[in-house]
Each structure stands twice: as C-alpha cells, then as structure tokens.
Amino acid sequence: MAMGDSRVDTIARLAQWKIDNFGPCSYKKSDPFKVGIWNWYLSIERNRYLYIHLFPEPSRVSKEQPPIARFILRVSNAGSSRRFYISPVHERILRTYDDFVWPVDTSFVGRFIIDVEFLDLKICPLNGGEASSIWPSEGKLQSIASQSTLSCLSRMLDDAIHADLTIITADGTLRAHKAILSASSPVFQSMFHHNLREKESSTIHIEDMSLESCTALLRYLYGTIKQDDFWKHRLALLGAANKYDITGLKDVCEDSLLEDLNSGNVLERLNEAWLYQLHKLKKGCLTFLFDFGKIYDVRDEVNNFFQHADRELMMEMFQEVLTVWRPV
Known part of the structure; x- marks a missing residue:
C-alpha cells in the first residue's frame, strides 16, 4: 500500500479517500477519520462487485450513542476520462461493519476516489425516544435564539433595564x-404617539387591572408568562386583549376558557363570550347547556342570570332551545 493510501481527508461534512493502488482481488481498510462525534472507517473489497463499507469505530460512544447517518457515496476513477458512480441517499443506524455495504458494478483498478457526504448525523438514544441531530438545524438555531431573546426580555422587565414607562x-x-x-x-x-399626557408624563393608568393581573399581561407581552399565571388571570387578560387590541391574546384566552368549561362556570363564560364577541366560546357554552343537557344542572343560577343578561343574548338562548328541542 502506497504512503498515505489509507488516509481519509475530511472537511465539514465531507470525507474523501484517495486510493492509489487497488488490484482486481484486494481488500483495503482506511485509517479512522472523524466526522461528528464518531470516528469512522471505510473499507473496500472486490468479489465480482466492488463492495464499499462505512462503519463507526467500535467504542463506547458508538455503542451507547450509535449514529443514525444519512449520507451519499460517490466513487470515481482518477484517469483522464472521469467516471462517477453515485449511490442513492442512505439513512440507517450504523453500529458495525455489517450494517452498511454498497456494491458497485465497476471494474475500477489502480487509482480511484471514494467520497462520502454526510447529510445528517443523529444520535440514537439507548432508552428509546426521538433521535436528535448533532448538527444545529434552522429550527434548533431559531429555538436557541428565541430562548436567548426571551431571557433578555425577562431581565428587561424584572430589572426595569432602561424602562421608560410607569x-x-x-x-x-x-x-x-x-x-x-x-x-x-x-x-x-x-x-x-398622539396622546400628549401619556407621551409627556411617560405614565399610563390601567386601574381596571390589579398589579398581579397587569404583571401577567406584561409577562405575556414580553413572552415570559408562565402557564399557571395565564390560567389564573385569563379573564383579566381577555379584557385587556379586547381593550388594547392585542393580537393573538384574545384567541388564546378564548381557547383556554373553552377547555375547562363546567357547570360551575358556564354561565359566567357565556356572559364573557357575549361581552367580548367570542363566537366560538359562546357556541361552546350553548352546546354545553342545551345539546348536552347541562341546563338542568344550573337551574338555580339561571334565574339570576336572566335578570342581568343582555336581551339579545336571551333571544339567542331561546333560539338554541327551539333548535335542540324541535321534534324530529
């Protein structure tokens, strides 16, 4: 074997093995080369076909965290008339020498080149679960950037960094x-922009919200609200979303209020739905009461509700009763 004949050169996610001398009945194995967190080998042998193997070096890493590799192989001769054989895209768990072999129907002898391009490398978890790529994807980068931004915004709010509003x-x-x-x-x-008082004093009054619920509103706007705080202050947040036209918050509140509908809160939710024109919540409440017959569970509360309910809402409830109880 010539000097350097077993060396594999790598750059980024590419590996290249230049073979200077390979006869008609031979076997060769490369030196180890590193791509990702694993050391790899290539080997070739001829027995009618040229058989190319790609496998990780046996080690604790390859045993405990076997790679799921997605890759393409290319074989080309080194002569004046270059010929290429390109494999399909392969994706499989590679643990041993026998896990992958590509038979190439070629009579290449002498000098030729094998290229491997790793399109992705994932770690296969031993205890099951989803494999994760070792290389940052756009989604992963976006997630890291988002977390960093949210951490900065949280500090801006908590520590009042350059705060310009009371x-x-x-x-x-x-x-x-x-x-x-x-x-x-x-x-x-x-x-x-327009209101001179707020613009000059840098102060706004939100006196229809408590300190706690207004804090929850700010945490929503800064992207750092916790689920428990959101659930606790949903009605106040709904009112603020409606008053200040906060895109998305109104929809999130509506979906959330629909999730835990029960006999104890359905009439209150129906009133909120009417007040803020939440059509999905209103429909859900009416379905809950009439289609599912829960109106019987709230008979005592209904009298009080009707004394204070909007006339149009009462008409709508009456229409719902007629629809449900219409003879088949």
Missing part, C-alpha cells in the same frame, strides 16, 4: 418599555 394599576405601579407595548398593541402605539 403603569399605575388598581393597587400598585409597574415599570415597562414603550417600545414593547407599542409593538404589541396599536392602542398603546397610538397612545404614546
């Missing part, structure tokens, strides 16, 4: 940033 709530004050609120709500944007 919010006066029903029972306390909060510090925030005009830019964040303006980007989240056209109402806030207009307020800071």
Whole structure:
C-alpha cells in the first residue's frame, strides 16, 4: 500500500479517500477519520462487485450513542476520462461493519476516489425516544435564539433595564418599555404617539387591572408568562386583549376558557363570550347547556342570570332551545 493510501481527508461534512493502488482481488481498510462525534472507517473489497463499507469505530460512544447517518457515496476513477458512480441517499443506524455495504458494478483498478457526504448525523438514544441531530438545524438555531431573546426580555422587565414607562394599576405601579407595548398593541402605539399626557408624563393608568393581573399581561407581552399565571388571570387578560387590541391574546384566552368549561362556570363564560364577541366560546357554552343537557344542572343560577343578561343574548338562548328541542 502506497504512503498515505489509507488516509481519509475530511472537511465539514465531507470525507474523501484517495486510493492509489487497488488490484482486481484486494481488500483495503482506511485509517479512522472523524466526522461528528464518531470516528469512522471505510473499507473496500472486490468479489465480482466492488463492495464499499462505512462503519463507526467500535467504542463506547458508538455503542451507547450509535449514529443514525444519512449520507451519499460517490466513487470515481482518477484517469483522464472521469467516471462517477453515485449511490442513492442512505439513512440507517450504523453500529458495525455489517450494517452498511454498497456494491458497485465497476471494474475500477489502480487509482480511484471514494467520497462520502454526510447529510445528517443523529444520535440514537439507548432508552428509546426521538433521535436528535448533532448538527444545529434552522429550527434548533431559531429555538436557541428565541430562548436567548426571551431571557433578555425577562431581565428587561424584572430589572426595569432602561424602562421608560410607569403603569399605575388598581393597587400598585409597574415599570415597562414603550417600545414593547407599542409593538404589541396599536392602542398603546397610538397612545404614546398622539396622546400628549401619556407621551409627556411617560405614565399610563390601567386601574381596571390589579398589579398581579397587569404583571401577567406584561409577562405575556414580553413572552415570559408562565402557564399557571395565564390560567389564573385569563379573564383579566381577555379584557385587556379586547381593550388594547392585542393580537393573538384574545384567541388564546378564548381557547383556554373553552377547555375547562363546567357547570360551575358556564354561565359566567357565556356572559364573557357575549361581552367580548367570542363566537366560538359562546357556541361552546350553548352546546354545553342545551345539546348536552347541562341546563338542568344550573337551574338555580339561571334565574339570576336572566335578570342581568343582555336581551339579545336571551333571544339567542331561546333560539338554541327551539333548535335542540324541535321534534324530529
């Protein structure tokens, strides 16, 4: 074997093995080469076909975290008239020498080149679960960037970093940033742009919200709200979403209020749905009450509800009764 005949050169996700001398009845194995977190080998042998093997070096890493490789192989001769044999895209778990072989119907002898391009390398978890790529994808990069941004926004809010706005709530004050609120709500944007009092004093009054529920609103706008806080303050957040035209928050609140509908809250939810024109929630409440017969569970509360309900809402409920109870 010539000097350097077993060496495999690598760059990025490519590996190249230049073979200087290979006879009609031979076997050769490359030196190990590193791609990803594994060392790899290529080997060739001839027995009618040229058989090419790709396999990881036996080690603790390849045993405990076997790679799932997606790759393409290419074989070409080194003569003046270059000929190429290109494999299909392969994807499989590679543990041993026998896990992958590509038979190539070629009579190449002497000098030729084998190229491997790794399209992806995933770690196969021993205890099951989904394999994960060792290389950052666009989604993974986006996720890392998003987490970093949210961490910065959380610090901006918690530590009032360069805060330029004071919010006066029903029972306390909060510090925030005009830019964040303006980007989240056209109402806030207009307020800071046109309203001289808010613009000059850098103070806004949200006295129909408690300090706690207004904090939950800010955490939503800054992207750092926790699920428990959202569930606790849904009705207040719904009111704020409606008042300040906060895109998306109204829909999220509506879906959430529909999720835990029960006999104890259905009439309150129906009223909220009517107040904020939440058609999906309203339909859900009416279906819950009439199609599923839960109106019988809230008979005591219905009298009080009808005394305060909007006339149009009562008409709609009556229409629903007629629809459900119409003779078949």
